[in-house]
Amino acid sequence: MSNDQRYTYMARVLKAMAHPTRLFILDKLKQQDCCVGELRDLVGIDMSTMSRHLAILKEADIINSNKVNNQVFYHLLCPCVLDVYHCMSELKANRGNK
Amino acid sequence: MSNDQRYTYMARVLKAMAHPTRLFILDKLKQQDCCVGELRDLVGIDMSTMSRHLAILKEADIINSNKVNNQVFYHLLCPCVLDVYHCMSELKANRGNK
DNA sequence: AAGCTATTTGGCAAGTTTGACAAATAGCCA
DNA sequence: TGGCTATTTGTCAAACTTGCCAAATAGCTT
Numbered sequence A, B: 001m002s003n004d005q006r007y008t009y010m011a012r013v014l015k016a017m018a019h020p021t022r023l024f025i026l027d028k029l030k031q032q033d034c035c036v037g038e039l040r041d042l043v044g045i046d047m048s049t050m051s052r053h054l055a056i057l058k059e060a061d062i063i064n065s066n067k068v069n070n071q072v073f074y075h076l077l078c079p080c081v082l083d084v085y086h087c088m089s090e091l092k093a094n095r096g097n098k
Numbered sequence C: 001a002a003g004c005t006a007t008t009t010g011g012c013a014a015g016t017t018t019g020a021c022a023a024a025t026a027g028c029c030a
Numbered sequence D: 001t002g003g004c005t006a007t008t009t010g011t012c013a014a015a016c017t018t019g020c021c022a023a024a025t026a027g028c029t030t
Helices: A003-017 A018-033 A035-045 A047-059 A079-094 B005-018 B020-031 B037-043 B047-059 B079-094
Strands: A063-068 A071-076 B063-066 B071-076
Touching: A003 A018, A003 A047, A003 B020, A003 B079, A018 A035, A018 A047, A018 A063, A018 A071, A018 A079, A018 B005, A018 B020, A035 A047, A035 A063, A047 A063, A047 A071, A079 B005, A079 B047, A079 B079, B005 B020, B020 B037, B020 B047, B020 B071, B020 B079, B037 B047, B037 B071, B047 B063, B047 B071
Parallel strands: none
Antiparallel strands: A063 A071, B063 B071
């Protein structure tokens, strides 16, 4: 796999994560699997909008879903994606030192 | 700082990283500081486009710059942003197990 | 089948991103 | 000052994103 392909792949995953609502979703799913309506109630946006955010994360293979009766439960595949948090905090702490 | 603010902040940083060219830049800057023309030659895009990619990374406080004569050298502030790489590889390896 | 709940998809408007070209700026050196 | 190199900024078009509403789908339960 070329470096080019690697950058393209990683950009795809980072892009999928790069939205406040989607980061909230990942954080929540780290604790437990959730269905769409549950997440909508927590965030307070339209169900259709929540469904699309979940589709974006799923498309990037960060989460997957399984249907139980008429509900769809989403599950975080790779909790380590949230490890970036530590680094981000460090970055933030450095601001102002410019 | 509220969780809301944290997600917004992290989304801003991830979004700045979420482009193949910008990931290449970060990887390169991890090895050594570079000026704009150098990076343009490596990537093969317009100098103005490269300058804007660098501005996006700088605006997110991931890199900074200092001018030496008529060249601007860019410097990676927090090499750990690239640690996500490992996790991404893990994610990638998991694909297909769906 | 009809009614119900949960979720996804179509379509649209407003806003953002990307990349290129041209023009502007900044700083060197003669 | 004028010419030179390096970089940034203005402007534009094409493409993409986000959020909402309405309509479609999926799967229970009666």
